[in-house]
Amino acid sequence: MKDSFIAGIATIVAAVVLGVFILFSAREIRTGLERGSVQTARTMMPPPSQVMPAAQPHGDASKLTIGDSPYEGKKNAPVTMFECSDFQCPFCARFVHDTLSQLRQHEIRDGKVRLVFKNFPLSGHQFAEQAAEAAACASRQGKFWQMHDLLFNANGRLDTDSLKSYAQQIGLNTQEFDHCLDSGETAGIVNADKAECAAAGVQGTPTFFINGKMLVGAQPYEQFKKLIGENN
Numbered sequence: 296m297k298d299s300f301i302a303g304i305a306t307i308v309a310a311v312v313l314g315v316f317i318l319f320s321a322r323e324i325r326t327g328l329e330r331g332s333v334q335t336a337r338t339m340m341p342p343p344s345q346v347m348p349a350a351q352p353h354g355d356a357s358k359l360t361i362g363d364s365p366y367e368g369k370k371n372a373p374v375t376m377f378e379c380s381d382f383q384c385p386f387c388a389r390f391v392h393d394t395l396s397q398l399r400q401h402e403i404r405d406g407k408v409r410l411v412f413k414n415f416p417l418s419g420h421q422f423a424e425q426a427a428e429a430a431a432c433a434s435r436q437g438k439f440w441q442m443h444d445l446l447f448n449a450n451g452r453l454d455t456d457s458l459k460s461y462a463q464q465i466g467l468n469t470q471e472f473d474h475c476l477d478s479g480e481t482a483g484i485v486n487a488d489k490a491e492c493a494a495a496g497v498q499g500t501p502t503f504f505i506n507g508k509m510l511v512g513a514q515p516y517e518q519f520k521k522l523i524g525e526n527n
Contacts, residue, residue, distance in 0.1 A: 354496030354509040361411055364488070365439040367399070368409035374402075374506050374523050379413045379492035381500040382427060382446045383420035383453060389513040390501050391447040397516040402523055412443065414488040415500050422453035424485065429458040431481035432472050433465070441465040 359377045380387045402408040414430070416423035426446055433442035445461045446453065455476070462472040475481060495504065503510040505522040 354502070354504060356495060356504040356507040356509070358494035358496075359411075359413065359491050359504060363484075364411050364413060365434050365443075366409050366411040367440055368403040369406045370409065372403075372406055372409040374408045375411060376408055376506075376519075376523075377411045377413055377504040379415040379488075379495075379497045379500060379502045381414075381416050381420060381423045382430065383423040383451065384417065384500045386513040387501045388447045391444070393513070394516045394519065398519060402520070408523055412439070413492050414485045415492040415497055415502070416485065416489065417500060422451075424482075425455065425476070426453045426458065427485040427488075428479065428481045429462070429472075429476055431484045432475035433462065433467060435475065435481075436467050436471065438465050438467060 356377065361375075380390075398408065398410070403410055414427040416427050430439055430442050430446060433439050442461060442465060445465065449457065449461070458476060459469065459473055463469050492502070496509070499511065501511075501513060503519075505519070508522055508525075510518065510522060
């Protein structure tokens, strides 16, 4: 009787121990899986300090010539920056509004940078070609940059009548300007610019070359400052 009682107690104790072991093991397995999922997610998503910016493409700046292109800054500035741009491009306008003013204040007017403008009107932009021709017409009267700034602040109003009104606003000889625009006299200048930019590897706007180094897009001022500093 006593032996049966002891055997029964032993069986119960063994069952309890087995149950505790199974429960503990299940909990450990579940915790391990959860930890594994978190570790996997962390491995797949590196911390912000390790996230690298998208690599910039390489172009051939030797295809770009200054010639008679309008430029801003000192002729003998140590850094030359080419800009291939489109007057109807919203990202080009963003560059002008957010970054160019800072470049003008800190690099261009201080004699560090000469900014050379090249036209690269995109085929999908209805008014870009004529706007580029209008800017070239204004350049003939020595007011390219005044027209440049007006066009990028035009909010897309780049039809012929608007272009002629901008010429009046900046004090151009409107008769000469209107004839230049209507006759397409500057179309060759725009096409030559576009061909040079394309040969240099430009595929979209805005695209910049800073002492030969290609920078694509409406990048923040700090990106330009960094490249300028490397070449200055």
